[in-house]
Amino acid sequence: MATPLAPERLLASLRAEGVKVQEVGSWHTHNRNHKGTWGPVNGVMIHHTVTVDTAASVGLCRDGYAVLPGPLCHGVIDKTGTVHLVGHGRANHAGGGDPQVLARVIAEDYGDRPPAPRYHEGSPGAADGNARFYGFECVNLGDGKDPWPAAQLDAIERASAAICRAHGWSARSVIGHSEWSDWKIDPRGFTMPDLRGRIATRLGSAAAPKPPSPKPPVYEPFPGAAFFAADRRSAIVTAMGRRLVAEGCGRYKVGPGPAWSEADRQSYAAWQRKLGFSGSDADGIPGKASWDRLKVPNV
Structure with missing residues (x-):
């Protein structure tokens, strides 16, 4: 066993x-x-x-x-x-x-x-x-x-x-x-x-090497709520959007892309609601608790 x-x-x-x-x-x-x-x-x-x-x-x-x-x-x-x-x-x-x-x-x-x-x-x-x-x-x-x-x-x-x-x-x-x-x-x-x-x-052969010890994944630290502004362009926004899509929360017609948009906000709000947040806590602006649970890959 x-x-x-x-x-x-x-x-x-x-x-x-x-x-x-x-x-x-x-x-x-x-x-x-x-x-x-x-x-x-x-x-x-x-x-x-x-x-x-x-x-x-x-x-x-x-x-x-x-x-x-x-x-x-x-x-x-x-x-x-x-x-x-x-x-x-x-x-x-x-x-x-x-x-x-x-x-x-x-x-x-x-x-x-x-x-x-x-x-x-x-x-x-x-x-x-x-x-x-x-x-x-x-x-x-x-x-x-x-x-x-x-x-x-x-x-x-x-x-x-x-x-x-x-x-x-x-x-x-x-x-x-x-x-x-x-x-x-x-x-x-x-x-x-x-x-x-x-x-x-x-x-019985030695053809296959021993699997390497996997490295722990590295995630983007929370950049702060002020980071998510209308004029923000960043690869972090794209990586976040892809994770939202993977979690079934994507609300994109096109994208996701590097420019923070209303579609990003709506998608993130769906993620917050999935986690159990409601009201002003599910306004689509990332907070540290929900961000850490999204596990956005380091870019």
Whole structure:
């Protein structure tokens, strides 16, 4: 069992393993943690999306749908081999599964495959896979005919190995959804024993360097309320606007840009209201408390 990797450590581990990564929005805080625990983690689960288009697949896996809200995984692996990070924390990807399989993954003592699962979501006694596994959705129709390009298979191998390496796990900590739940067939089109064999080879090599210790992020200090005047032009204003958009508070028709504007004021007021401020405390002029929580990157 292990504590889940912090977002910065996960990102560094993937990149150290040679994975091409695309960060999607505020992926590092997008999760279902309010619905249950995330961790201790025990392994990596591989899925296929039953979709074709990359953008649509990423959007679906990030946002989910009415009966199954997103994120539906932690990363989407497209056919070019890019991993799109869409969430960090509890995600709706694994559902209920076989506790005997979980025990064998934790022990890493099974042979070619873990025992055949006999549980699924809703089964009495099913284990909560959403709490225990990292999940990667791979763009593929899953019909046994849609090809798996070499770049995509390489990315699945590298991403899985990166997490195993960071936690000190063997390749037996990587399973397919069909090995977890007797309701599932994914991934279809390659075999998990073959994937685990390639991951084991990678983990046995010294090809991947140790992930560097992530540097703490640096944020812009609060410049003071007087900074936000009608004639102000600054890269800080642009950086602030981009963070407001990322937080879902953007009220821009064009931009954001370096010139402080009414759209900036309205956007910041939306941020203040999101934090629970009201009245004159949500007038759109930044104050130190709301600014510090916005975490505007240093420019």
